Each structure stands twice: as C-alpha cells, then as structure tokens.
Amino acid sequence: MYRGHALSGAVRWLVAGAGFTGAVVAERIARTLDQRVLIVDRRDHLGGNAYDFTDADGNVIHKYGPHIFHTGSDRIWEYLSQFTEWRPYVHRTMVAIGDQLVTLPFNLDSLQRVFPGPAADKISAALVADHGSGTRVTIGKLLESPTPAIAEFARFLHENVYLNYVRKQWDLEPEELSPSVLARLPVSISHDDRYFQSRHQAMPVDGYAALFERMLAHPKIEVALGTEFADARASHPSARIVYTGPIDAYFDHRHGELPYRSVRFDLSFAAAERAQPVGTISYPGADGYTRITDLSHITGQTSRSVLVKEFPEAYARGRNEPFYPVPTPQSAAMLKPYVEAAGKLRGKVWFAGRLGDYAYYNMDQACGRAMALVDKELAGAA
Template identity: 45%
Template sequence: MKFDWLIVGAGYSACVLAERIATQLGLRVLIVEKRNHIGGNAYDYYNEHGILVHKYGPHIFHTKSSKVWHYLSQFTEWRPYYHHVLGVVEGKKIPIPFNLNSLYDLFPPRYAEKLEDLLLENFGFGVKVPILKLRENTNSSLDFLANYIYENVFLNYTLKQWGMKPEELDKNVTGRVPIYISRDNRYFQDPYQAMPKLGYTEMFSRMLFHPNIKLLLNTKYQEIIDDVKFDRLIYTGPIDEFFDYMHGELPYRSLRFQFETLDQEWYQEVCQVNYPNDYEITRITEQKYFSGHPSPKTTLVMEFPEAYVPGKNDPYYPILNEANRNRLSLYTSEVEKLKKSVCFVGRLADYKYYDMDQAVLRALHVFEKSVVNSTE
C-alpha cells in the first residue's frame, strides 16, 4: 500500500499533523507507534473502578492560544477545570506555586505582612518571579525569604525531579514554577483551562478517525520502513535515536508510577500534592479530580523520578543545559541535511520541554509552513 506520509509516533504532534494532512490536503497517512495506544504521554483510560486515569502522570490542559483551543474543540467537549496544587513544607500544606497565601500559611501574621509589603514594593502585584531572580535581591528580609523558599520548596524537589540543583538547569526550566505575588491559588492563569470531557484518548481517537489515516500499533518503525511505500516522513521520536546516537545520547529524566486505589471517596484536598522534602516521591495526584465522575473509591498515582535508560524506561523531560544544547546542535545539523525528506517535530524530536498547547501550536505551524509547502 502506498502512503503520502509516514508518521513515526502517535502523540500530540503526530495526531495533529495526521489529522491536518488527511482532512486539509486529502493525502494518505500511516502512523506507526511502538506503544499499544495512541496519545503519547497524554494517554488516559478508565480503570476497573470506572475512574479515568492518566497513565503517565497528570496532564492538565491550559493555553493562552485561541487558535489551539478552537482547533482541539473540534474533537472534544470540555469540562472546566482549574488545577490546584499544595506542597508539604514543614508539615503544612501550602499553595504551589508559592504565593502570598503561602506566606501567611507559614509565617506569623505580622512577619508575613512585612514580607508581603516588601514583595509588593520590589516587584509589584500579579508578578511572577523566578526563584533564582528572587535570590538576587539584596534586602535582608527578602534574602531570608528567597533562601527559605529555595531550601524548602525548590531545592530538594529539583534534586529529586532532575537529579540536579536549580542552578544547573536551564532558566526556562526553573522559571516554570515561579513565586507568584498574588492570592490566586490556581496553578495556571491561562484564559483557557479545561479537561477533555471524555478524556484525551477519546479526543485523539476522533482526530484520527478518517479514511485517509491508517494506524499501526505495537510496531517500531524500523521494522516496517523498508516494506512501506511513502513519499515523506514525519518523525516525532527521540532525535538522537533516529541518528543511531552518532553524536552520543541526549539525556532525559524519566518517571516511575505507582498506582493505588483506596476504598474511600477522597484522599486529599486537591488533585495534586507535592512532597518537595519528604519521601522519594515528588507528588501524588488523585485521578477523580480530572473527570469529576463520582465513585465510592479513589485512585492515586505516586511519581518517582529516575534516570532515563534507553530500553528500560521512557524519556520524559529533556535535560536542558549548555552541554546538552551543544550536543543537540550537532543533531540539528544532521536534520538540516534531511529536511527535504524528513520532518522532525515534537518534544522528543525537537528536544524541548513543551506543554501540550505548545506541542499543538508547533505541529500546526509545521503543517502550515512545511507540510503544505512540500505538496505544492
């Protein structure tokens, strides 16, 4: 069978591109996925208790982009959802990201008020300040606060999650969870925040439900690439793997998940509770919050960060620092040589830490600028 496009992977980027190519260009697409499901790390399923579970950790949809929102809305209804996170600090559960409410949860009221005044005076209200920037402040009280937050909220969590100190990571990573000078306890402030009403997997299934799209699961693309006829390739897997690690491996952090169902209606006050300093886990997510479906039981997922070992576990988070960017540049040079025949797109192929909406926007951009042009 002849295809116009072969797409490696079935995550966000792959599904968006397959849908666009099939519906907008009328071309035939074959998707090859080594896992036994579509949706990549956003895959979800209903367990034996009827609870919708995110298999690979919590995936909370949020975006500032009306383009992304309206595009995905073609394939799902939405359930309004605001994500809330608590972090255990000195035995108390405080809002994360650290905000003005967190101040008053941890410190005596008069001292918390003093710190609040200093934060407002130096940064203003509604401002998000990266922890490393806050530590540059020379005011003695703010210096105390910056070091307190660094030691109790960021340092050990980062060591567990990344195996590195915050200073050793790219500022774009450490800046993802800033100190928020506000009383808004929501984890995100984007105008569009919701969960697919029937889950991500159903949304992806609708995206791929088209006669021009064929799907092959449980298959590594190397096993079939010599037997399938196609014109162009879209690759969404690890960029270093595609080139057989010719410039060395690009490192990732991975995760191990432990699932537990309890014979009680609820376990924790909010969907996610972080444990920056206690235990080996980083966080516990209570799955019922995602769908809102009632159940007398509740399912928890505990996350254990670990090093990525090819063939043993899955790559989750690219480790962005100067050394790895230099190695990545060697691979991007190889990509340039193949740009007429292979299109690299996605978190693993770009070696970038994308949120879900960023992955969609990137895929739409690739379709509009590269895929369409290649067919004209």
C-alpha cells in the same frame, strides 16, 4: 487495538509517534493537504504520554501521570474542540512544608501560613513594592533581589521547597540546569491559588484517548499501533517522514545518547471521593518521590480516588520511557550535531515534538508546534 482506516497502496506521509504532535500533524496533513498519511506508534495505544483508560473497576487512569489541559491560545482551543467536549477544571496544588500544606505556586496566602504575621506582612509589602501586585516572579529572580526581606524569603523557599524537589526531579543541582527550569517555579504576588493562569482550562469529557480516536478518524489516515518506525519506513520508502521520537534514536545515537529523565508511577486507591484537598501535593522532603496526584479531581470521577505517586528516575533505553529532555548546557551542546544532521534531511524528514525537538512542551505547545509545522513547512513540500 485501535487501527483507524486501512489504506491501500502507497502513502504520501509517514508520521512516527501518535502523541499530540504526531496526531495533530497527521490530521492536518489529511484534512488541509488532502494527502494520505500512515501514523505509527510502537505502543499499543494512541495519545502518547497523554493516554488514559478506564480499568476493570471503572477507575479512570492516566497511564503516564496526570495530564491537565490548559492553553492561552484560542486557535488551539477551537481546534481541539472539534474532537471533544470539555469539562471545566482548574488545577490547584499544594506543597508540604514541615507539617503544613500550603498553596503552590507560593502566594500571599502561603506567606501568611508559613511566616509569623509581621514577617509575612513585611515580605508581602516588599514583593508588591518591587514587582507589583498580581504578578508572578520566578524564584531565580527573587534570589537575586537586592531587597533583604525578599532575598531572605527566596532563600527559605529555595531551601525548603525547590532545592530538594529539583534534585529529585533531575538528579542535578539547580545551578547545573538551564535557567528555564527555575523559570517554571514562580511565586505569585496575589491570592490567586490556580496552578495555571491560562485562559482555557479544562479536561476532555470522554478522556484523551477518545479525543485522539476522533482526531484520527479521517479516511486518509491509517493508524498502525504496536509498530516500529523502522518497519514502517522499510514498507514505505518513498514516504515523507515526520518523526516525533527521540532525535538521537533516529540517527542511531551516532553523536552519543542525549540525556533524558524518566518517571515511575505508583498507583493506589482510596474509598473517599477526594483523598486530597487539591489535585496535586508536592513533597520536597520525601524520600524518592516528588508528588502525589489525586486523579479524582482531574477526571471528575466520584466513586473513589486514584492516587498517583511519582518517582523520578534515570532513563535507561529499553527499560523505561524518556519523559523529559535534561536542560543543561552539556545536553544543548550534544544536541547541536543532531540538529545539524536533521537540517540536512529537511524536505524529506522533519523532526518535531518534545523528543524530536528535544524541548519541554506542554500539550498545547505540542499542538501549536504541529500546526505551525504543517502550515509553514509541510504545506510547501506537499
């Protein structure tokens, strides 16, 4: 079990959670503020949900599902490059529509595969005329289009790609969710088949776990894994706290439990170097699962493929992990009293991260949130 340096005596800061947000906060405090930090995690590994490992057969496994790094921020890219070399990787995905696999996000090539030639040409021309070539437009916006060809196309996508996928992912109807959910489901008015358009797209050469070990290998950082936050806080009552766990858990759920979604990951193995033509294939019509990822694309391993099938499920405290805050007006209302309670603790306790902020962050966004927190708030409190 990785523990890092052991610090004697009191620590100035206690960071709860060793995922991207917590680890970056701890590293920035130690390096830029020159203060002692204890970072704890109830799990027995670093990296939070980005944790990866090599199993007994030499397969590289992403324990909590595929994590593909991408960012448009040079600052975040350069910061993380201190702790890893990179293997360029551009993620591509497809979706099963009937018996066809087509590019996702849906693009002009997808149109030609799904619709007869004249219909595809008509829709393509309308999309370019209304929204411009090379743009990405959300399915929500296309559904509201006054152009009949676009509106009909959007309804087809909604019914055959997004509707069942969203229902399985969230166990809710699309109209019950925040518009931000459909905003993450774009249509690409181009032939670009990349899933992400970020300037920097790559995977850590030695994996995420090694990146985190290097990040936290600082003489003013102590790491305690398999440690409950409450126990660490009791041992360091004067430490200032950065908490990246669920914000409602910090307050003992006094205003009710915030809703989260979890995921079950089923692994299988294939002898082929590439069991799928692309990294991830989504299955809107499948029973229970949403997508299958072939990790060999992502990790670069060539011996055989590790296939990860994802089954979204309800979160139950103590039974599984809270992966996704549920973006609905009701959950936003439930969050407000927790945000107010957190604000009263500022100066002693700060909340951050996907669970601490109750917000959907990509990995680079979690890094950026952590860096900004240290620069703008913690530095002034040090």
